Amino acid sequence: MPARRPSLFRPLAAVAMVAASSLYALAQQPPSPSRVRGTIEAVDGDLVAVKSRSGEDVKLHMTADLRVVGITRISLADVKVGSFIGATTVPGADGMPKALEVHVFPEDMRGTGEGSRPYDLRPNSTMTNATVAESVVGNDGHTLLVKYKDGEKKVLVSPDTPVVTYVPADKSDLKAGAKVIAFVKPLSDGSFETNRISVGRDGLTPPM
Template identity: 80%
Template sequence: MPLRSTLRPLIALAMVAASSIAALAQQTSPSRVRGTIESVDGQTLMVKSRSGEEVKLTMAGDIRVVGIVKIALADIKVGSFIGTTTVPGPDGGNNAVEVHVFPEDMRGTGEGSRPYDLRPNSSMTNATVAESVVGNDGHTLLIKYKDGEKKVVVGPDTPVVTYVPAGKPDLKPGAKVIAFMKKLPDGSFETNRISVGRDGLTPPM
C-alpha cells in the first residue's frame, strides 16, 4: 500500500482527536462572569452579567468567597504584591485600569504577565512593586515578576482595591461579583471562587 494511503487515515484520526481535545478543553476550562447577583436559591446563584446575560451558577461545596474593598493609591507600597490590569497608553507605556493589592497570605498568586479579558488589548500582571515614583498625574510603579518587569502608570482616578475576608452570606441580591466558573458535562455552570464587592463596590478587575 502506498505510504500516502497509509498516512491518510492516521492524519484524519489525529485531526479528530485534536478537535475532541480542544472541545473538551473549551468545555471544562474556567472562565469569568462579571455582574450582579439577581437571586440566591440554596446553592444556586442567578447572575446578570455586565453585558446583560443571565448566568445560572451552582456553588461548589468548596467555594471560596473573598471581599473586595477600596483603598487609597498611597496604600501601594514598595514591596507590595499587586495585580494590575493595564492597557497600552498613547506613548507606548502601560496605563493601569485598576490595581488590586494582595494581602500577605496571597503573595505570589498568579505571578507573571498575561493577556486579560477586561478590555481590548488589556493584560494582567501580578508582581512585586520594586519602585514607586509620585508624579503630578499619579504614581509610576516599577513592578517585577519572575520572568520580567513592567512600568505601570496609575492615575489618581484609577480604582485601587484589596481583598478582605468574606463568606456566602455576602452573596446576596444586588451584590457585584466576579465569579470564576467552569462548564460541566451536562452544560450547567459551577463556581468555586467568587470575589464580591463590599458596600456596593463593583470589583474593577
C-alpha cells in the first residue's frame, strides 16, 4: 500500500502558491518614482499640485524641513577644472557618454551624490557626480574627464547641452507656472512627500 502524504502538505502547498502569486504581482508593479518633474499648478499651504511632464496630476506634501534650491542657466565656459559637477549622459554613437545636461554644484554642495549610477531622465541614461579633472575643447564641444571616488569617465558636452547651477531659493519661489523637479517618497493615499524641490528660475525647466 502506498504511503499517504501527511495532511499538512496541502496547506503548505497552498500557502506557497499564494506567496508565489503575491511575489509575481509585486514584480509586475512599476517602481515608485523617486523624482517628480513637472509644472506647479497650485500651492495650498504645504500641499503642491504639479502637472508632471507625462501629464499626470501629482500632489506633493512638503515636509517641515523642506529644502528649496533654484536652478539657473550658466555658460559651458563656467565649467572649470576642479568644478564638482553632475552630468546626465547617454551612450553616444561612438560609445563615448554624451551629456544631456550638466549642472555645476556650488562649493557648499561639493560631494553631493558622488559616483555614477543609472538615472531616470531617459532610457539608458546615467547620472555621474564628480570633479572635473581635465577639459579639452574640440570641434564637437568640450570633452570632460571627470573623476569620482570609484572611477573616472570621459563625457562629451556639445555646445547646445544645457548647463546650469544651483542658486539660493525658498518656498516663495514655489508658485503656479514654475518648473520643478521634486525628490519624493510615496504615501499610502497615492500622493507623495517631498523634502527637496529644485525650481527653475525665469521660466527655466530644470534639465536634470
